[in-house]
Amino acid sequence: MANSSINYTTLDFESTKQNLKDYLKSQDLFKDYDFDASNMNVLLDVLAYNTNLNGFYLNMIGNEMFLDSAVLRDSIVSHAKELNYLPRSFRSARATVDLQMTDTTAGSVNIPRGTAFTGSDGAKSFTFVTAENYLAEAQGDDTFTATVDLYEGDYVSDSYVVDYQNPVRYKLSNRTVDTTSLTVAVIEDNGGTTLSYKFTDSLFDLDAQSQVFFIEPSEGESYEIVFGDGVIGRQPKDRSIVLIQYRACNGELPNGIQRFTSDGNIGTATVNRVVAQSAASGGAVSESLTSIKLNAPRAFTTQERVVTADDYKSILLRNFSEINDVSAYGGEEAIPPQFGKVVVAVDLKQTDVLPPSKANEYKNFIKRRSPLSIDPIFVEPAYTYLDVNCRVKYDINQTSLTQQDIRSLIFSTIQDFNTENINGFRKTLFYSRFIAAIDNSLGAIVSNDTEVKAVKLLVPEPGETRNYDIRFDMALRDDIGQLSGDHPNQEIAIVESGPFLYNNEICFLEDNGEGVMRIMTGVEKNHREVEKIGTVNYDTGEIKLEGFQPDAILNANELAVTARTAEVDITSARNTILSIRDADIRVRVEQVRI
Numbered sequence: 001m002a003n004s005s006i007n008y009t010t011l012d013f014e015s016t017k018q019n020l021k022d023y024l025k026s027q028d029l030f031k032d033y034d035f036d037a038s039n040m041n042v043l044l045d046v047l048a049y050n051t052n053l054n055g056f057y058l059n060m061i062g063n064e065m066f067l068d069s070a071v072l073r074d075s076i077v078s079h080a081k082e083l084n085y086l087p088r089s090f091r092s093a094r095a096t097v098d099l100q101m102t103d104t105t106a107g108s109v110n111i112p113r114g115t116a117f118t119g120s121d122g123a124k125s126f127t128f129v130t131a132e133n134y135l136a137e138a139q140g141d142d143t144f145t146a147t148v149d150l151y152e153g154d155y156v157s158d159s160y161v162v163d164y165q166n167p168v169r170y171k172l173s174n175r176t177v178d179t180t181s182l183t184v185a186v187i188e189d190n191g192g193t194t195l196s197y198k199f200t201d202s203l204f205d206l207d208a209q210s211q212v213f214f215i216e217p218s219e220g221e222s223y224e225i226v227f228g229d230g231v232i233g234r235q236p237k238d239r240s241i242v243l244i245q246y247r248a249c250n251g252e253l254p255n256g257i258q259r260f261t262s263d264g265n266i267g268t269a270t271v272n273r274v275v276a277q278s279a280a281s282g283g284a285v286s287e288s289l290t291s292i293k294l295n296a297p298r299a300f301t302t303q304e305r306v307v308t309a310d311d312y313k314s315i316l317l318r319n320f321s322e323i324n325d326v327s328a329y330g331g332e333e334a335i336p337p338q339f340g341k342v343v344v345a346v347d348l349k350q351t352d353v354l355p356p357s358k359a360n361e362y363k364n365f366i367k368r369r370s371p372l373s374i375d376p377i378f379v380e381p382a383y384t385y386l387d388v389n390c391r392v393k394y395d396i397n398q399t400s401l402t403q404q405d406i407r408s409l410i411f412s413t414i415q416d417f418n419t420e421n422i423n424g425f426r427k428t429l430f431y432s433r434f435i436a437a438i439d440n441s442l443g444a445i446v447s448n449d450t451e452v453k454a455v456k457l458l459v460p461e462p463g464e465t466r467n468y469d470i471r472f473d474m475a476l477r478d479d480i481g482q483l484s485g486d487h488p489n490q491e492i493a494i495v496e497s498g499p500f501l502y503n504n505e506i507c508f509l510e511d512n513g514e515g516v517m518r519i520m521t522g523v524e525k526n527h528r529e530v531e532k533i534g535t536v537n538y539d540t541g542e543i544k545l546e547g548f549q550p551d552a553i554l555n556a557n558e559l560a561v562t563a564r565t566a567e568v569d570i571t572s573a574r575n576t577i578l579s580i581r582d583a584d585i586r587v588r589v590e591q592v593r594i
Contacts, residue, residue: 093283153249284321327425345575398444431568472541485529
């Protein structure tokens with residue numbers, strides 16, 4: 001028969017102890033017993049403590065059994081391993097440099113793998129090494145040149161003896177390993193045979209003689225090497241020696257370094273000059289727990305193939321640490337449509353453009369995993385910036401901060417909101433959340449009146465007549481009404497631009513409220529139409545400028561075209577990144593007394 005005094009819904013210490021008392025009081029023997037004034041109170045403390053400890057322990061075990069609720073890295077990695085997902089390791093920063101050398105004693109200069117250079121940036125200094133052999137080109141007069149890729153880190157070696165009577169795990173001793181740099185050699189027959197094993201992440205086309213190894217995550221943020229079993233993949237002979245070499249690196253710390261010096265002569269050649277083509281980039285720490293939880297199930301669904309748009313995003317983010325975000329969509333969504341193709345836009349962490357070399361690298365990687373009938377096209381991301389004009393009122397009696405302090409605080413809040421909530425593909429700025437974040441940045445703020453407009457940057461060729469197509473890819477307001485060719489500057493337009501010189505006058509673009517784009521003048525007084533220059537479609541946000549020929553752009557060769565959107569929630573589409581630039585944030589702070 002159930003006892004109604006037993007409570008199963010609480011697990012904290014005091015509630016558990018009280019439940020024990022209530023249960024004992026329900027027995028005739030302890031019905032009137034004073035537990036607090038007896039030694040039994042200590043026994044109840046012990047029982048409550050034990051119950052509480054066991055409850056916590058069982059709750060943790062339950063949480064760690066599932067990928068979504070696990071909090072320990074070893075548990076998360078173990079679940080990812082079951083999904084055949086290899087969490088990304090540290091990645092070495094890479095830089096491409098041009099070398100000029102002099103050698104009067106040799107007809108050629110060989111740059112061996114592991115040649116060391118020092119990269120420095122102020123107080124920071126890191127070792128960079130070559131990952132392969134290079135042969136320098138002779139330029140005459142004992143001068144040689146070469147273009148080489150340098151990777152940050154030092155080469156580290158681990159060795160093991162194969163013993164099938166007492167099996168060993170081939171663990172990598174350094175947790176900052178860049179697993180893409182792994183090389184494995186197996187020495188057999190007392191040194192008579194040396195076999196080179198290659199990494200694979202697939203079982204396809206493997207047989208008993210395939211000299212391959214697999215990488216598995218291990219406990220303690222480490223990795224280990226696994227060989228085949230003699231049926232799938234060649235099994236090293238007993239008592240052979242396994243030599244493992246890899247780079248141990250510093251992750252993202254060397255990113256941005258572009259000054260390099262040689263650590264000494266290369267053979268008999270003297271290094272005269274080391275010139276970086278670009279700053280070091282791509283360095284990253286090991287994959288975060290949040291990223292593993294996100295990517296492991298999606299990687300499992302792709303199975304190293306790309307079919308859906310999410311497959312492209314998942315596999316590129318998993319394998320290339322320099323990628324910040326990916327957007328993929330069918331060619332039928334492109335403008336104009338490109339049937340039978342997949343358009344992939346890649347946002348890199350340290351640049352706003354996609355270099356052709358990177359596009360080719362990603363395309364070659366994807367092509368091997370995509371259907372033969374699908375041709376991936378990599379495009380640069382487009383940017384829609386947001387112009388933020390924020391007017392804030394605060395109660396002067398509730399804070400000792402100055403107006404400048406509050407302005408800086410709100411400025412930082414807007415920057416943080418950009419980083420955490422937008423600044424990526426297919427993102428939405430939810431207006432209510434945005435203004436709430438501004439209100440919540442300081443308790444003394446009583447209100448904020450914030451206007452957000454969309455901005456596209458146009459880079460015209462001064463003095464050259466061209467047609468321009470500006471796509472906001474969102475509906476614009478169309479409720480302002482017609483603006484005459486000569487109207488007061490207080491009357492607002494839906495679309496307007498920054499200043500430029502045209503026919504020796506300071507002019508700007510403006511729509512007339514009925515779909516016509518015009519060149520206007522009179523920045524600080526009544527606006528006067530100079531000439532009509534194109535059209536604007538308020539439903540699609542497409543602006544066409546025909547025969548536009550400015551004499552000069554007055555702001556860093558970029559013409560900012562600003563539009564008022566139909567919806568306060570602003571969403572980016574396809575290959576467009578939504579972002580807020582510091583230059584587009586304006587904050588005005590006013591004092592009130594409440």
